[in-house]
Amino acid sequence: MPAITLILNTNHTKQAVVWATPPHTTGTALLAQAQNKFRSKALATVFQRGGVALGEDEQLPPEEDRVWIAKGEAYAGPPVTLPLREPGDAAEVRIIAERSFVSDEALKQLERVASLPGVRVAVGMPDLHPGSRFPIGCALVADGVYPALIGSDIGCGISLYRLASLPARLDAAKLAARLTGLDEPWAGDTRAWLERYGVHQATAFDDCSLGTVGGGNHFAEVCRVESITDEAGARELGMTEDELYLMVHSGSRGLGSSILSSQTASSSYLPASSPALAPYLEQHDGAVLWACANRDLIAHRLSACLGLPGEAEPQKLLEVTHNSVTPCPGGPGGDDAHGARRWLHRKGAAPSDTTGTGIVPCPGSRGDFSWLLRPIGDGLLNAHSLAHGAGRLRARSEMHTQPPSARAKLVDTPLGSRVVCEDPALLLEERPEAYKAVEGVVGDMEAAGVAQRVLCLRPVVTYKCRAK
Ligand SMILES: Nc1nc2c(ncn2[C@@H]2O[C@H](COP(=O)(O)O)[C@@H](O)[C@H]2O)c(=O)[nH]1
Numbered sequence: 001m002p003a004i005t006l007i008l009n010t011n012h013t014k015q016a017v018v019w020a021t022p023p024h025t026t027g028t029a030l031l032a033q034a035q036n037k038f039r040s041k042a043l044a045t046v047f048q049r050g051g052v053a054l055g056e057d058e059q060l061p062p063e064e065d066r067v068w069i070a071k072g073e074a075y076a077g078p079p080v081t082l083p084l085r086e087p088g089d090a091a092e093v094r095i096i097a098e099r100s101f102v103s104d105e106a107l108k109q110l111e112r113v114a115s116l117p118g119v120r121v122a123v124g125m126p127d128l129h130p131g132s133r134f135p136i137g138c139a140l141v142a143d144g145v146y147p148a149l150i151g152s153d154i155g156c157g158i159s160l161y162r163l164a165s166l167p168a169r170l171d172a173a174k175l176a177a178r179l180t181g182l183d184e185p186w187a188g189d190t191r192a193w194l195e196r197y198g199v200h201q202a203t204a205f206d207d208c209s210l211g212t213v214g215g216g217n218h219f220a221e222v223c224r225v226e227s228i229t230d231e232a233g234a235r236e237l238g239m240t241e242d243e244l245y246l247m248v249h250s251g252s253r254g255l256g257s258s259i260l261s262s263q264t265a266s267s268s269y270l271p272a273s274s275p276a277l278a279p280y281l282e283q284h285d286g287a288v289l290w291a292c293a294n295r296d297l298i299a300h301r302l303s304a305c306l307g308l309p310g311e312a313e314p315q316k317l318l319e320v321t322h323n324s325v326t327p328c329p330g331g332p333g334g335d336d337a338h339g340a341r342r343w344l345h346r347k348g349a350a351p352s353d354t355t356g357t358g359i360v361p362c363p364g365s366r367g368d369f370s371w372l373l374r375p376i377g378d379g380l381l382n383a384h385s386l387a388h389g390a391g392r393l394r395a396r397s398e399m400h401t402q403p404p405s406a407r408a409k410l411v412d413t414p415l416g417s418r419v420v421c422e423d424p425a426l427l428l429e430e431r432p433e434a435y436k437a438v439e440g441v442v443g444d445m446e447a448a449g450v451a452q453r454v455l456c457l458r459p460v461v462t463y464k465c466r467a468k
């Protein structure tokens, strides 16, 4: 039976060896072993080599024999070694953030990725903040593809739906109470649902995860229009102040993570000539479709729970994927001088070149407004991308200092909305104060001439999770 070494992330001399084979090598199983061995229930994250978190249901890849166990702090194990850059091969770094706070660590991470071989342009959006290894809130143009820059939640994004007419008396607590069973696997036919999105290959994640929000920053938020800045834009979307809407933020759950794990085991950089590029892109594109199907199923399930009078199905108004790699749009800054394809990596960045209305969401937090924006300009300054949200201001670990008596209040927000989050740690970590002010982020994009305001949304109920 293979030995797996559990290493304390904050003190690498503290190690424990466990003997485990699948199915006992999931994130949940290894975390339970670590909590037991190190006698600490506060341990919360299992990192793989290089800093990719092992998902709850995800198996540790068979070639890995050690993991780093953290409480909530950033990964402190050894980095995955990336190839060195050729001398004189400089990338351009731009930051679109005059008003929004961007930490030194985030800037350092952006500069580090800009120095990777083949990277041509690195743009930090106003929501730029540090990730475990790579920055979040950025768009990167490169000659090849770096799977690790897109990260484990391939296809994560935001979809917006019309739910129903605004009830005469809007009672957020009553609506919140109706949201039950959403963390359980969906009882319907996941295969048939996925086929509609062109996902023909079954995965281990379909039956257990499709249609569930997932942890972390993911959410499903019932909201209403607070104000309209651009009447024509609101009309294009068909949005009014008399209706309830639903914003869903989720991704490919464990699927993207399993794709990244298998990838990082083989290669960290896929230049155009790599035979591994096409297979990675095929898996990546499948995860993007899976994530889209997932958000629609979450909307379907949540709408059924609410049982509001009106349309049988939520009507999708817009959708963006903010973790992905796509061929760079043509024109200057796109392909290279010889017409070779370049790749646009978006790690927490919304595309500003979407089809349809082209309008893009910029969520704030559960206690802040969210904006719908119209991208403007030629896309060169901002690498055809916008901020994908307000962005994290404080690390999760910093959010645990709230005195316990204040916790009950966290389910009511300053905007009068209600939060369903029965995981006490997550309730603290996702407090509105953990995020930058969306006003500054939107203001930065307006000032840079890359976006205009269309409409502002106010949260009514934010769904995260029920107790396990
Ligand atoms: N309206 C809400 N916005 C939220 C909430 N929690 C987080 N957020 C925003 O979404 C983005 C998503 O970021 P990602 O890196 O996890 O993809 C984040 O930057 C926040 O600004 C919420 O509950 N409601």
Ligand SMILES: [Mn+2]
Binding pocket: 156, 157, 249, 250, 251, 322
């Ligand atoms: Mn996301």
